[in-house]
Amino acid sequence: MTEPNRDDGSNDGPLAGFRVLELGHYVAAPFATRLLGDLGAEVIKVEPPGGDPVRQWGARYKGSAPWWSVHARNKRCISLDLKKPEARAVVLDLVKHCDALVENFRPGQLARMGLGEAELRAARPDLVIARVSGYGQDGPDRDKAAFGVIGEAIGGLRHLTDHPPGTSDLPPVRVGVSIGDSVAGIYAALGVVAALLRRERTGRGGEIDVALTESIFSLLEGALPEYGTLGTVRQPTGGAIATAAPTNAYRARDGVWMLIAANSDPLFRRLAALMGQPGLVEDPRFAGNQARCANTKVLDAIIGEWAGGLDADALEAALRDANIPHTRVYTVADIAADAQFRARGMVQEVADPMLGAVLHPGVVPRMDHTPNAPRSTGPAVGADNASVLGEVLGYDAARIASLKEGGVL
Amino acid sequence: MTEPNRDDGSNDGPLAGFRVLELGHYVAAPFATRLLGDLGAEVIKVEPPGGDPVRQWGARYKGSAPWWSVHARNKRCISLDLKKPEARAVVLDLVKHCDALVENFRPGQLARMGLGEAELRAARPDLVIARVSGYGQDGPDRDKAAFGVIGEAIGGLRHLTDHPPGTSDLPPVRVGVSIGDSVAGIYAALGVVAALLRRERTGRGGEIDVALTESIFSLLEGALPEYGTLGTVRQPTGGAIATAAPTNAYRARDGVWMLIAANSDPLFRRLAALMGQPGLVEDPRFAGNQARCANTKVLDAIIGEWAGGLDADALEAALRDANIPHTRVYTVADIAADAQFRARGMVQEVADPMLGAVLHPGVVPRMDHTPNAPRSTGPAVGADNASVLGEVLGYDAARIASLKEGGVL
Incomplete structure (x- = not known):
């Protein structure tokens, strides 16, 4: 093609x-x-x-x-x-x-x-x-x-x-x-x-x-059949995803929002190491996706604090080197400049x-x-x-x- | 059909x-x-x-x-x-x-x-x-x-x-x-x-x-050609629309969000009358769509205060009687119950x-x-x-x- x-x-x-x-x-x-x-x-x-x-x-x-x-x-x-x-x-x-x-x-x-x-x-x-x-x-x-x-x-x-x-x-x-x-x-x-x-x-x-x-x-994906069988009414989750964590946008020091999707155990392990907090993977609040989903708010605050200490370029380089899925949140100017x-x-x-x-x-x-x-x-x-x-x-x-x-x- | x-x-x-x-x-x-x-x-x-x-x-x-x-x-x-x-x-x-x-x-x-x-x-x-x-x-x-x-x-x-x-x-x-x-x-x-x-x-x-x-x-509609010709980078507008006002979700007294789209002069006139503030249409901040777009924040606050004084059912009935486009913000439960x-x-x-x-x-x-x-x-x-x-x-x-x-x- x-x-x-x-x-x-x-x-x-x-x-x-x-x-x-x-x-x-x-x-x-x-x-x-x-x-x-x-x-x-x-x-x-x-x-x-x-x-x-x-x-x-x-x-x-x-x-x-x-x-x-x-x-x-x-x-x-x-x-x-x-x-x-x-x-x-x-x-x-x-x-x-x-x-x-x-x-x-x-x-x-x-x-x-x-x-x-x-x-x-x-x-x-x-x-x-x-x-x-x-x-x-x-x-x-x-x-x-x-x-x-x-x-x-x-x-x-x-x-x-x-x-x-x-x-x-x-x-x-x-x-x-x-x-x-x-x-x-x-x-x-x-x-x-x-x-x-x-x-x-x-x-x-x-x-x-x-x-x-x-x-x-x-x-709306499964919202209707879920409601019909279980009676659950799907609710909004802000920048995150209900069923996988951590995945959100975090603000870099220079104000750029960076999307980071480290929502599997191996990815989270790499992110924790990158943040200099490898112990997080043993923390019962964050051990496994289910625990991380239940404690998204505190986990996002930890990641947000780390991200806020770096400018977007440095943050991007670090995530790339650690092979963690991420992207800056593109404006149309970013789109127009994008090589892909x-x-x-x-x-x-x-x-x-x-x-x-x-x-x-x-x-x-x-x-x-x-x-x-x-x-x-x-x-x-x-x-x-x-x-x-x-x-x-x-x-x-x-x-x-x-x-x-x-x-x- | x-x-x-x-x-x-x-x-x-x-x-x-x-x-x-x-x-x-x-x-x-x-x-x-x-x-x-x-x-x-x-x-x-x-x-x-x-x-x-x-x-x-x-x-x-x-x-x-x-x-x-x-x-x-x-x-x-x-x-x-x-x-x-x-x-x-x-x-x-x-x-x-x-x-x-x-x-x-x-x-x-x-x-x-x-x-x-x-x-x-x-x-x-x-x-x-x-x-x-x-x-x-x-x-x-x-x-x-x-x-x-x-x-x-x-x-x-x-x-x-x-x-x-x-x-x-x-x-x-x-x-x-x-x-x-x-x-x-x-x-x-x-x-x-x-x-x-x-x-x-x-x-x-x-x-x-x-x-x-x-x-x-x-x-992305016109975002790319606008950027290419004018250099403007489109920005988010929350619950509103950049080019038409008022259009937003307003919270009723019982917490339900009500979307109201009164973004033409005749519709805004009807809304102002309904709110008991017919003078708003003469107010230079709100006379015409352009003025309303420039003063969305204060206008939304006025409408929000009015909406917050009514429960959703009463608010809905009032907007329906005044023939102003509106809808409650549907959850999947509302969808499942909707006659249409x-x-x-x-x-x-x-x-x-x-x-x-x-x-x-x-x-x-x-x-x-x-x-x-x-x-x-x-x-x-x-x-x-x-x-x-x-x-x-x-x-x-x-x-x-x-x-x-x-x-x-």
């Missing part, structure tokens, strides 16, 4: 030849189509003429969010005011030419615009339709307002991402990214590809229904026509015959109106001009 | 007819194959005769982890001591009968056992091979010890999952689940299905290379022959023609030795007995 560009003329990703229509905004649906585009699909994104609001999210550079360069890479962007009646016919024309549709409107909203399943299937009977929503397409809560943070809280992750009960008065911590949207997006991509695979064999389209709440909930990320093309400089040089992440999952570099960066609103409506749909210049004059594009 | 069991005889998931071999342990690879099994694939898991260590992880019930019932559902489990030379031929025989292989040994370890790519492809030229590892299959760090928590730290998520700098001396918080393993598992499943789709068209197998570090890093999760079959009681009734999560993503209930629960070690080696591989009873006597099974 070190040579993604093999010489057999098929170096364009496993989804090359499939066309995906995105009726999406914000994060979840656009992330799904970005993954599909990364794997070679041709993606057409429909935006309101004012643009997807995410174009302005977060920090801005030269008038737009640098994130956009990545979030809309490998996509063609057309503008369309879905509130105008003429837009409906354009969407249905697009659907005719697409294998899959990914959307994250509120449940039922597309149907109210005349783009319900019957209309979509009339245009393209074998269409694969993936819908992403807060709570899912049915059930008593389907119409509730969905925010990513609410999905994270209902899916059970917010509760678990906190210091242990009684540690502090601070609220539980948000996972520092829009985790619900992103995980839902990956599941939507998985559903689309699985439905396309089935379509190859059966000729039938498919429907995928991904909820943010459920995507988060799917990550660079070696695998996970951090790469890309030329963006609007922004200049931009750092892009590579393609995950890495696959053979799949280029790691983007074919294009996120374009301006409506940048591809003429090419998509002209080349894909065969509209003539007069028709495109008329749509533009009518404010439809 | 409310009626998953349509009456056309194809209600068995989009991956029905595909067979997947798991040479996995712990979380990442087994989670990938669980997802593939949920979508209809036949999964055969190979374990050492002592069993996958994850069978004993976390809480135990009747001698094993309730998680196992879910983690190994829809899988047939065979035992095989890969250190014995006879095991190699059995694996290669299995490969002949499988479409895909998912493994999470250390990079290169299977090759050292005589199960490198050349040997696998000799057995099955069009095999799809997915490998999950800490850092990836190549690059300077490929041989480093990989732990989930280290992937989380190197991928940049640990740094972002913390209170804002200067808030407390507590370490950053671990996302409360093995997030790196799970997300890597979903990506591996996506890669396998994409490669199978390509195989339908080209006849060619494929290789997927998923790293825990990169799977986490893929979730129940209505969508995301929490369902399943009969486990070993454990009795166990609560299982439903299938994510939900898809048409895909049963939501598991076909089987996680079996005992080696439970399917006879059926897999006999029916799938065609070994006779004498050969199976000889493998058993030799300690290979």
Whole structure:
């Protein structure tokens, strides 16, 4: 896999030849189509003429969010005011030419615009339709307002991402990214590809229904079966792990957090020796993983005091020499400088026509015959109106001009 | 989608007819194959005769982890001591009968056992091979010890999952689940299905290379392009969001954390009125989202004081009546009792022959023609030795007995 560009003329990703229509905004649906585009699909994104609001999210550079360069890479962007009646016919024309549709409107909203399943299937009977929503397409809560943070809280992750009960008065911590949207997006991509695979064999389209709440909930390991059998309610453990110790982040003298995972007997023995306290392994509080888990607080304090006496570079060198799994807690600056990320093309400089040089992440999952570099960066609103409506749909210049004059594009 | 069991005889998931071999342990690879099994694939898991260590992880019930019932559902489990030379031929025989292989040994370890790519492809030229590892299959760090928590730290998520700098001396918080393993598992499943789709068209197998570090890093939204263009290093924001306020968890009088997302002008107006402080919307510190983001700390204190005067039930009712997006921060007990999760079959009681009734999560993503209930629960070690080696591989009873006597099974 070190040579993604093999010489057999098929170096364009496993989804090359499939066309995906995105009726999406914000994060979840656009992330799904970005993954599909990364794997070679041709993606057409429909935006309101004012643009997807995410174009302005977060920090801005030269008038737009640098994130956009990545979030809309490998996509063609057309503008369309879905509130105008003429837009409906354009969407249905697009659907005719697409294998899959990914959307994250509120449940039922597309149907109210005349783009319900019957209309979509009339245009393209074998269409694969993936819908992403807060709570899912049915059930008593389907119409509730969905925010990513609410999905994270209902899916059970917010509760678990906190210091242990009684540690502090601070609220539980948000996972520092829009985790619900992103995980839902990956599941939507998985559903689309699985439905396309089935379509190859059966000729039938498919429907995928991904909820943010459920995507988060799917990550909860054994929490549900444990609750169902034993009645135990899983609780947060701060920076540690309930079942293995010591594993936590410890602050070096210069303020850097260092993650140390010395949670087996041989690793703990090496750590104790390194700290100059070999007797700890005989201490009944720390002899064996079970004892260490029961005394995490005092053990973490001992390790923290030792770590706090060294600057991060020295601490890192000592842990490396002792062969104890560790890492500094990376910021994005550390990521950008990391030799492994660079070696695998996970951090790469890309030329963006609007922004200049931009750092892009590579393609995950890495696959053979799949280029790691983007074919294009996120374009301006409506940048591809003429090419998509002209080349894909065969509209003539007069028709495109008329749509533009009518404010439809 | 409310009626998953349509009456056309194809209600068995989009991956029905595909067979997947798991040479996995712990979380990442087994989670990938669980997802593939949920979508209809036949999964055969190979374990050492002592069993996958994850069978004993976390809480135990009747001698094993309730998680196992879910983690190994829809899988047939065979035992095989890969250190014995006879095991190699059995694996290669299995490969002949499988479409895909998912493994999470250390990079290169299977090759050292005589199960490198050349040997696998000799057995099955069009095999799809997915490998999950800490850092990836190549690059300077490929041989480093990989732990989930280290992937989380190197991928940049640990740094972002913390209170804002200067808030407390507590370490950053671990996302409360093995997030790196799970997300890597979903990506591996996506890669396998994409490669199978390509195989339908080209006849060619494929290789997927998923790293825990990169799977986490893929979730970082615009952090990398922002750093690359502006030099800004994204920092954690505790329970809040950097770009929208107020959104946080606030503690009710009875200790329950309530997530409130009133981060638009109309929503904030309603919240201010509900709190009996309508003047807040005119206060220059809180007029408009930008001002509110700049004064989050004082605003959160005001809301927190109000919330702390009400029990969770009363707080919830007030927010519901005022139509302000909110939710209590769910524990797994809340999830198990939730009407929406129940209505969508995301929490369902399943009969486990070993454990009795166990609560299982439903299938994510939900898809048409895909049963939501598991076909089987996680079996005992080696439970399917006879059926897999006999029916799938065609070994006779004498050969199976000889493998058993030799300690290979």
